[in-house]
Amino acid sequence: MPMNDETVKAAFGPHLNREEKIAVWAFGSRPYGLPGLLLIMVGPLVMGGALSVLGMIMLTRLGVVGEGVASIGSTGLMFVVLFGGLFISRLLIRVRQKNYLLGLTNERLLVLRTKVPFTKKGHGSITVKRAIVYELRTLPSIDVSAGRSGPKTLTFRFNDPKNPIVVKFGDAQRERASEISARLSGKGCTATA
Numbered sequence: 001m002p003m004n005d006e007t008v009k010a011a012f013g014p015h016l017n018r019e020e021k022i023a024v025w026a027f028g029s030r031p032y033g034l035p036g037l038l039l040i041m042v043g044p045l046v047m048g049g050a051l052s053v054l055g056m057i058m059l060t061r062l063g064v065v066g067e068g069v070a071s072i073g074s075t076g077l078m079f080v081v082l083f084g085g086l087f088i089s090r091l092l093i094r095v096r097q098k099n100y101l102l103g104l105t106n107e108r109l110l111v112l113r114t115k116v117p118f119t120k121k122g123h124g125s126i127t128v129k130r131a132i133v134y135e136l137r138t139l140p141s142i143d144v145s146a147g148r149s150g151p152k153t154l155t156f157r158f159n160d161p162k163n164p165i166v167v168k169f170g171d172a173q174r175e176r177a178s179e180i181s182a183r184l185s186g187k188g189c190t191a192t193a
Contacts, residue, residue: 003027003126011126012103015110015133022103022110024183026176028156028169030098100167101126102156104180109134111158111165132163136184144181154178 008025016022101112111134115127134140140160146153152171158164169177 007126008101008103011101011112011114011128012110015112015128015131016105017107020105020107022105024176024179025101025103026169026173026180028100028102028167028173028177030100030166030168100165102167102177102180104183107136109136109139109180109184111163111167132165134160139184142184144177154181156181 008027009022012022012025099114101110101114103110103112111132112126112128113130113132115129140158143157143159145155145157152174154169154174154177156165156167156169156177158166
């Protein structure tokens with residue numbers, strides 16, 4: 001989702017004190033673990049393939065299509081259902097994805113859980129689902145590391161028992177996230193390579 005300073009400032013606006021301004025912000029998302037990713041990617045494909053095979057068996061048994069046509073039809077139907085499964089898995093990823101906006105002021109770190117709009121009508125607006133505010137003097141420790149997917153990502157892990165958040169910043173937001181990490185380096189934020 002392309003964001004600009006205006007839409008981000010509008011999202012942070014209700015959560016800022018009167019004289020506060022966002023110095024740096026970054027947009028990231030919660031990384032998926034392997035079990036969740038496998039379920040989202042493989043589940044719809046397996047279900048779609050099984051349903052297409054069962055459908056063709058039922059059509060053959062009912063006499064709607066013949067044996068030779070059923071094999072050709074089942075292959076085509078299987079491809080349609082498998083691509084539908086891929087579409088459904090992408091949709092599940094989009095729906096289940098948790099997105100975060102981190103904003104740093106001179107006094108606080110704001111973590112906003114956001115909803116990304118699906119339609120062009122909602123394009124440019126950011127819906128805040130939850131706001132977590134940390135005072136810099138009482139900031140929990142934050143572990144910052146290069147992501148597992150390569151040096152182009154950066155991961156923040158908040159060691160807060162009430163809100164154990166993990167946020168991954170991709171290539172487009174890495175520079176902004178690095179700046180937040182650098183500004184927090186003396187306040188409980190530790191970077192590991």
